[in-house]
Amino acid sequence: MDKLSAERRSANMRQIRSKNTTPELLLRRMLYRLGYRFRLHRKDLPGKPDLVFPSRRKAIFVHGCFWHQHPGCRYATRPATNVAFWAAKLRGNVDRDARKRESLEHMGWVVEVIWECASDPEIDDLTRRIVQRKAATSKRRSDY
Numbered sequence: 001m002d003k004l005s006a007e008r009r010s011a012n013m014r015q016i017r018s019k020n021t022t023p024e025l026l027l028r029r030m031l032y033r034l035g036y037r038f039r040l041h042r043k044d045l046p047g048k049p050d051l052v053f054p055s056r057r058k059a060i061f062v063h064g065c066f067w068h069q070h071p072g073c074r075y076a077t078r079p080a081t082n083v084a085f086w087a088a089k090l091r092g093n094v095d096r097d098a099r100k101r102e103s104l105e106h107m108g109w110v111v112e113v114i115w116e117c118a119s120d121p122e123i124d125d126l127t128r129r130i131v132q133r134k135a136a137t138s139k140r141r142s143d144y
């Protein structure tokens with residue numbers, strides 16, 4: 001029973017997390033309209049960022065709130081069954097995200113995440129950050 005429901009959950013989440021989710025499409029549409037060109041799902045970069053802006057050296061990940069455990073998000077639930085399995089699995093995802101982000105930043109990329117649950121204003125903000133030429137880089141560098 002537990003196994004079945006876990007598998008069903010996986011299938012559901014996979015569907016939600018499929019490429020071209022709504023926030024991603026919205027972001028792409030806005031950037032395209034602003035005249036920014038980008039590449040999708042670049043496989044030669046750590047973590048295969050969903051959107052890459054080579055000229056700005058910015059990499060954007062579109063993260064599912066459940067799989068990537070969006071902090072404080074109501075969609076970042078923990079299944080009540082197979083608790084240990086899910087804890088380890090989700091922890092692994094979060095750790096992997098952090099490692100990929102670090103690798104990219106070491107390579108000089110600015111990394112942004114857009115969550116599946118992002119509201120329109122959040123997508124607006126992200127769009128603004130992406131098109132800013134310098135601010136994001138210098139800000140992030142000083143955070144270290």
Ligand SMILES: [Zn+2]
Nearest residue numbers: 065070073117
């Ligand atoms: Zn979320």
